[in-house]
Amino acid sequence: MLVHSRKAKWTVWAVFFLLFLPLFALPLLVVLGASFATHWSSTLPSDLTLANYRAATRGEALQALTTSLVTALAASLLALAAGAWAALAAAALKQRYRRIMDALFVLPVAVPSVVVGLAVLVAFSQPPFLLNGTRSIVILAHTVLVTAFAYQSVSAALTRLDPAYEQAAASLGARPAYVLWRVRLPLLLPSLTAAAGLCFALSMGELSATMMLYPPDWTPLPVLIYAATDRGALFVGSAVAVVLMAATLLVLLVVSRVRTRASYR
Numbered sequence: 119m120l121v122h123s124r125k126a127k128w129t130v131w132a133v134f135f136l137l138f139l140p141l142f143a144l145p146l147l148v149v150l151g152a153s154f155a156t157h158w159s160s161t162l163p164s165d166l167t168l169a170n171y172r173a174a175t176r177g178e179a180l181q182a183l184t185t186s187l188v189t190a191l192a193a194s195l196l197a198l199a200a201g202a203w204a205a206l207a208a209a210a211l212k213q214r215y216r217r218i219m220d221a222l223f224v225l226p227v228a229v230p231s232v233v234v235g236l237a238v239l240v241a242f243s244q245p246p247f248l249l250n251g252t253r254s255i256v257i258l259a260h261t262v263l264v265t266a267f268a269y270q271s272v273s274a275a276l277t278r279l280d281p282a283y284e285q286a287a288a289s290l291g292a293r294p295a296y297v298l299w300r301v302r303l304p305l306l307l308p309s310l311t312a313a314a315g316l317c318f319a320l321s322m323g324e325l326s327a328t329m330m331l332y333p334p335d336w337t338p339l340p341v342l343i344y345a346a347t348d349r350g351a352l353f354v355g356s357a358v359a360v361v362l363m364a365a366t367l368l369v370l371l372v373v374s375r376v377r378t379r380a381s382y383r
Contacts, residue, residue: 146363152356170357179342179358183365186339189253190321190369193260197317200261201268202310206302209276223269226262235259235327253336259327264317271316275309315373322366 153170155163173179201223208219226234238259242249249255283305287297303310325340332341339362346355 149356149359152353153360154357155353158353170354171361173354174357174361178337179339179361182337182339182342182358183361185336186322186362187365187369189257189260189336189338190318192257193264193321194314194317196257196261197265197268198310198314201265201270201313202272202306204265205269205272205276206298208273220273223266225266227266231263231324231326232330234263235330238262238327239330250331251333253333255331256328256333256336256338259331260321260324263324263327264320267316267320268313271309271313272306275306279305311373311376315370318369318373319366322362 151163152158153174154166154168156165156167156169158164175183204219204223208216211219238255239250241247242255242258249258279302283301284297287301288294292300323340324338325344328338328341329344332338339358343355343358343362346352346358
């Protein structure tokens with residue numbers, strides 16, 4: 119911590135808790151409390167039960183969780199491949215062309231996600247690329263939305279990469295492909311895993327574009343949460359939301375372990 123005096127440290131911690139508790143912790147605690155409740159007419163929930171979680175881990179909810187995991191995993195891998203490739207290509211360009219590349223990849227996150235969903239729907243609703251009503255269009259939309267974060271993460275890592283390793287490998291006769299696979303990508307592995315985790319988390323929570331595109335047999339969990347709360351099932355919707363958060367955090371913990379091992383490699 120950059121603050122050295124005891125009084126200043128206590129002040130910083132007090133400000134942190136005053137901002138963190140009402141803005142971040144309290145809403146999550148309310149959702150967690152509602153997930154165990156059947157009634158909430160006073161300060162605290164009443165008639166605690168696990169029935170909400172039984173409903174949130176069976177049938178339609180379990181299928182929606184599987185759909186979200188598959189969609190997020192596929193979109194993250196596609197976004198990581200496209201974003202990393204584009205970042206590596208942009209690093210070899212002149213500054214003017216690199217700015218154009220940056221603008222193109224930032225564009226999907228600079229506009230509302232519902233606009234991206236509409237653009238994907240219009241673009242892929244006619245032959246020869248007729249994807250409307252399929253699972254692929256949902257994965258494609260998620261990929262478009264999260265690729266920018268993979269691109270930015272890898273681009274930032276490339277600017278910090280010491281070129282001496284690549285120059286040493288090239289001076290020993292290594293070909294560009296060998297330098298890429300054996301030198302650059304291993305050095306970028308911590309950034310690649312961090313980008314994959316960020317893309318996965320963003321895809322798991324995506325709702326706006328998904329609402330415009332998802333077919334009836336491919337309903338992600340955020341859509342199910344919205345549907346449950348819209349029809350008044352707030353407590354079941356809260357339990358489903360907690361399941362969504364737990365699944366996302368579990369995958370991010372796994373990715374974090376991989377990133378830690380990659381950092382010490």
